[in-house]
Amino acid sequence: MRIFSLRGLRSFFRPGEPVPAGSDSAGVGATARPGRSRARPGAARRGERAAAALEAAADPDPRPSAEAGLHGLARSTDLWFAAELSVLERHACDQAAAWAAAGLPRPDVADEALSVEIALEKRCAELFRRWAERVRNAVDDAVHDALGRAGNELIAFRSHLAELRRTLRETALAERELERVRSERPGGEVTFGFPRLLPPAWFWTMIVLLMIVDLVANIPIFHELVPHEANEELLWQELTARSERYGLWAGAYRVAARLLFAPDITLLALGVVAFLVFSAHVTGEALRQRIALREEDSPVARIGIRSHRRQWALPAVGGAVAAAMVITFLFVSRIIVAEAARDRYDDAVAQVTRLEGDLARARAAADLDAITEVETALPTARAVLADRERKLEYATGIAAMNRPILILNLVLALAAALASYLAKETRITDGRREDPGERAIVERIASLRVRARHERDAIRAAGERAAASLARAQRLLDARPLRGWEAKAERLRGVIPLFRAENARLRGVDPANIAAFRREPTTPFPTIDPEMPCPVPDDLPRRAAELERLEAELAALDVPAAEAGEREAA
Numbered sequence: 308m309r310i311f312s313l314r315g316l317r318s319f320f321r322p323g324e325p326v327p328a329g330s331d332s333a334g335v336g337a338t339a340r341p342g343r344s345r346a347r348p349g350a351a352r353r354g355e356r357a358a359a360a361l362e363a364a365a366d367p368d369p370r371p372s373a374e375a376g377l378h379g380l381a382r383s384t385d386l387w388f389a390a391e392l393s394v395l396e397r398h399a400c401d402q403a404a405a406w407a408a409a410g411l412p413r414p415d416v417a418d419e420a421l422s423v424e425i426a427l428e429k430r431c432a433e434l435f436r437r438w439a440e441r442v443r444n445a446v447d448d449a450v451h452d453a454l455g456r457a458g459n460e461l462i463a464f465r466s467h468l469a470e471l472r473r474t475l476r477e478t479a480l481a482e483r484e485l486e487r488v489r490s491e492r493p494g495g496e497v498t499f500g501f502p503r504l505l506p507p508a509w510f511w512t513m514i515v516l517l518m519i520v521d522l523v524a525n526i527p528i529f530h531e532l533v534p535h536e537a538n539e540e541l542l543w544q545e546l547t548a549r550s551e552r553y554g555l556w557a558g559a560y561r562v563a564a565r566l567l568f569a570p571d572i573t574l575l576a577l578g579v580v581a582f583l584v585f586s587a588h589v590t591g592e593a594l595r596q597r598i599a600l601r602e603e604d605s606p607v608a609r610i611g612i613r614s615h616r617r618q619w620a621l622p623a624v625g626g627a628v629a630a631a632m633v634i635t636f637l638f639v640s641r642i643i644v645a646e647a648a649r650d651r652y653d654d655a656v657a658q659v660t661r662l663e664g665d666l667a668r669a670r671a672a673a674d675l676d677a678i679t680e681v682e683t684a685l686p687t688a689r690a691v692l693a694d695r696e697r698k699l700e701y702a703t704g705i706a707a708m709n710r711p712i713l714i715l716n717l718v719l720a721l722a723a724a725l726a727s728y729l730a731k732e733t734r735i736t737d738g739r740r741e742d743p744g745e746r747a748i749v750e751r752i753a754s755l756r757v758r759a760r761h762e763r764d765a766i767r768a769a770g771e772r773a774a775a776s777l778a779r780a781q782r783l784l785d786a787r788p789l790r791g792w793e794a795k796a797e798r799l800r801g802v803i804p805l806f807r808a809e810n811a812r813l814r815g816v817d818p819a820n821i822a823a824f825r826r827e828p829t830t831p832f833p834t835i836d837p838e839m840p841c842p843v844p845d846d847l848p849r850r851a852a853e854l855e856r857l858e859a860e861l862a863a864l865d866v867p868a869a870e871a872g873e874r875e876a877a
Contacts, residue, residue, distance in 0.1 A: 365671045369410060377786045380445045392798060399427055399802050403809035410814070419821035424803055428830045431799040436833050438795060446841055453780035456848045460773035461850060464766055464857050468864075471733050471762040475864060478755040481664030485748045505729035513726045514588075518580050521719050524712065526576040527701065528640050583633040587720040588628035593619040600733075630724075634716045641709045648695070648702035655692040662688050766861060773854055780847055789837040796832050803828040 364855075402423050406412065412421060597619035662685045669677035705712070811818040818824045 317474050318443055329528050372766065377446075377783060378786060380442070380783075381788060384438065384442050384445060387441065388434075388795060389435055391437075395427075395430060396805055397803055398430075399806040400428070400809045403806045404813055405811035407810045412821060412823040414816065414821045417825070420518075420826060421519055421823055424806065424826075424828065427802050427806060428828060431802050431830050432832055435799055439789060439792065439833070439835055442522065443841070446783055446788055447785070450841070450844060450847075453776045453783070454844060454850065457773045457776035457780070457854075458468045458473050458846070460769045460776065461853055461857070463769040464773060464854075465767060467762050467765045468857060468861060471759060471766065471861075471864060474759045474762060478759065481592045481748055481755060482751045485530060485745065485752065487747045488748060503730050503732035505726060507730065510726055510730035514584060514723065516727075518577075518584055518718050520575055521716070523578065524715065526573065528637065528644050528705070529572045529576045529579075531747050563846055579633060579636075583630055583716075583720060584723045586626040586629035587631065587723035588626075589622045590630065590728040591724035591730045592624035593626065594724075595728045595731040596733065597623065599731075619755065630720045634713065637716060638709060641705050641712065645702045645706035648699040652692075652695045655688070657694045659685070659688045659692050701821045717789060731855060763861075763865075769855065770858060770861075773850075778849065780844075784841050784843055784847075787837055787840075789835055789839075792835050792837055796830075799832075800828065800830055803830070827851075 406423065515810065597616060600616050662681055666681040666685060669681055807818045807821075807824045811821060811824070
């Protein structure tokens, strides 16, 4: 039977160590009487797996970083110490079993000191020394790691500080160049704009023709939509009858008569048409202002051009929406006209039918007065019916041509907008002159200031990280990680009593009855001063002084920048 740990053998095996009779060369017990061994192979394998798990968890990071702090360092070494102590205690139990199997030590023989106890005492002292050394090394490594991090951040600090100096020098040169350009800039006003492409005579001729065409095309619709007065159809029939005497001028007479016969309807139609043309006119002028004014054509007038170009959106969008609403109104009106004409025609048919029925009844009753009255009204009713029939035919034809007329109205609106676009002329005089070179310098100054702000942010972050690393190193140096070493020593002093108790238990005797166990164990632990400070590396004060110097240089650079900002704000 063997119970062993490779790490325990590497750390604690001593060639030539005395072992009891019947033990093997590995320093673990071998039974002298095979039939009485109390250990089992399965238990041995489970013990090996447990020891290996403890060893794997004992040293997760051979060089803990300073960010772990003293607690993290102590936890790592405590896990290592617990694993090593567990291996040592298991070794003591194995030795106790081996000696018990051999019947050693004899109860009546008082040896000066057992070889196995001497070996265990030396291994306890060695484990204690290694624990103390490991704690000091962990703190020292963490301190140097923090100083290394601080050194890297100081390098970044210096690099960004040099870049900030260069950026501020370039900014100062650019600002002086801007002042020179502005001082040499010629004064006076600048004029910009664009000429008209359509002469005024042609423009007004086009607008008048468009309004006449649109008015003629749409005024019958308003005649049909607006309610009529009594006997209005008879008066219109008399006017159209008189137009026959003018021969070729009969058509012009009827057009003029239609315009003047109902001035309210004419004014309404003229207003709608004028509003449509005006909306298209505003849209065309706004688009010309947006397209024709270009900053590249007159760089010195860039500010004025930009000021005038941004005013185009509202009139262009508003005019286009208004024109679209007028055209939609006319489109819907032509649909309603057909329905209104049909209703009026049905009323006229009912009126003629009623009068014819009254005439037939009057003749049957031989009522001469009634016959005279009905015969007087019947021709007028038939004339109204004929007129409304013609209007129904006209309204039906208009409804059938609604989409083509819609396209005609769109074409008229686009023509008005195009005429206004071509006839638009602008000449603007502005005193806000801008030099293209000046604008490039201003943009460069803005980019340099953004870069300087980024460099300051990077410097601030590097300084904060460097200060944190230095503070962490100083905190570890001020710590006393070996305080409480007595607890570790007490645990190691319990290894010899554990060996004796396990040996006596396996043999079924009282440890007090074994003479060799009456000797007091004397484990030679090394002397430790828990209050002894860790040595301060030479890099710590030097890097702290360097950080202060770099921060002073940064503050010296920020003073002129703050003064310049105050001057600009003033």
